[in-house]
Amino acid sequence: MASFDASLDASSQSLAANVSSPVTEEEPDQKKLMLLRLAVEVAAEKLQRNVVRAKAINEQLAREKAIPRANTVDTIPGVVTYVRENQADDLLLHPLPITENPFRETEQEGCLIL
Numbered sequence: 001m002a003s004f005d006a007s008l009d010a011s012s013q014s015l016a017a018n019v020s021s022p023v024t025e026e027e028p029d030q031k032k033l034m035l036l037r038l039a040v041e042v043a044a045e046k047l048q049r050n051v052v053r054a055k056a057i058n059e060q061l062a063r064e065k066a067i068p069r070a071n072t073v074d075t076i077p078g079v080v081t082y083v084r085e086n087q088a089d090d091l092l093l094h095p096l097p098i099t100e101n102p103f104r105e106t107e108q109e110g111c112l113i114l
C-alpha cells in the first residue's frame with residue numbers, strides 16, 4: 001500500500017488525504033477502491049497528455065514533410081558555380097595584407113594594465 005500511495009502525484013495525494021478519515025471495518029475496501037480509481041484517473045490524464053503531445057509532433061512532422069526540397073544533385077552545380085565566381089573575394093583563400101587588417105596585433109604586447 002505504501003508504494004501505491006507513493007506513485008500518486010501531488011493532486012492525487014491531496015484528494016487521497018480527504019479520504020483518510022477514521023476507518024471502520026467495512027471502509028478499508030472502499031478506501032482502497034477509491035484510491036485505485038483515483039490512480040486510474042491520474043494515469044488516464046497522463047496518457048491523454050502524452051497522446052496530445054504525440055499528435056502535435058506528428059502534425060509538425062507532416063508540415064515539415066510537405067515543404068518542397070531541392071535534390072542535392074540539382075543544387076551542387078549551382079554551389080560550385082557560386083564558389084568559383086566568388087573565390088577572388090574569399091578572405092580564407094586570399095587573406096588581407098597585414099597593413100589592411102583591422103584586427104592585426106599592435107606593437108604593444110602584453111597587458112595594458114601592467
